[in-house]
Amino acid sequence: MIDTTAQAAVVGGSLIAFAGDLPESHREDIYLSTLYAQRATRAAVADGLEGDWFEYYRNTLKFIGWDVPRPEGLLLTSTDSMGHQVIQQISRRLGEAFSSPISRAMAALEQNQAALDLFESSSLTQQTGVFQMIPCIANGPNKIDLGLYHRQFRLYRSAPQFLFAQEQVRESREQMALLTFNTLYYAQFREKVKKAVLEQSLTSIRGLSI
Template identity: 30%
Template sequence: MSEHNAAVIGAGVVSFLPGLSLAQKDKVKLALALAERATQGAFEEGLVQDWFAYYRNQLKFMGWDAVTAEQIHWPDDSRAEQVDKVLSLIAKTAGGHFADAVQLSLAKLLGNPKPLASLEHHAQARQHFQLLPCAPAGEHRVDMVLYHEIDTRDVWSAGFLTRQRTLKNVRAELVRFNLLAFEHSHLPKVQQRVVEVSLKRILDYDL
């Protein structure tokens, strides 16, 4: 597997900016897969109605937290004019470099049938779609834009990535992940069987 890679987890695309080691990427992907598995299970059992809010709380429990406004590096105003609506929102949330990583990941995803089919299947079944670009944020920390888009099931049919969408119900925020907190506090409490099942939800592809 190339060091320059992205992954599909459920209805989300995880992409990485330069500067993260393979070990750091693996921890991020495992944490996202664990959160995705727990959230989808609770949602299917009717225990939660707001998928995003529950998923966000799962991440927070594992060591993710919101980044304060003072820590966010805002892009210049011209950036929003150079990208489409989705990438523009990501750029406004965290900077153009995050949007660039997403753009590359989505372009490569279109040439990878297995992860693309999995993403389209889960997006249509769940009626949502996520983009999760990650960047290094100092030692043992990772910044991630959590982009979540909801729409009706017919919107998420095959090929939705290349079509214009209404973007009526979209949320995006910048969160920070403490890798050490996850590795030393949360991960030891997770049963190996749960980890193994969660890892199977990750479909990596090279950039």
């Protein structure tokens, strides 16, 4: 079983953080469905079936009941580390309620080598990378608002702890969407998703205390 008690987790190439006290079942739904989408997208891109990583990822989430609006393209406004840039972008567009939990999760990630190794190995292939940051806030008993931040980039050189290193990005594309996850609607897809990623979830999800 995966650990759903922590308020944040690395899920493959995504960092997910929850503001406040959400039921563990809601956290599991978000962890497993995002892992499902990552797995399907990476397979499609590796097989040459899709060139737009984020478009395929969004469509996969839609296929399992997520309502993902068309994302907003972001302009780079800072030369800080990628981690600081993420927090600034989320804060600027979604506010402190979203940026605060992802900031705490990122601080915990920097201190957790096992989680950092998982995130980096899932996000980075040589100098090419892709990741998501997903802060989540409860919006009633069965709805969760999520800020879905996505970044694709190329580095000048391979670098450990690329989130926290001084800016080394050669090319970058940032996108963000605000969406609402309805757990009642997702219920019809839950068992399908669990079955698809059950074995992978044991090695691809690491909880973080924030």
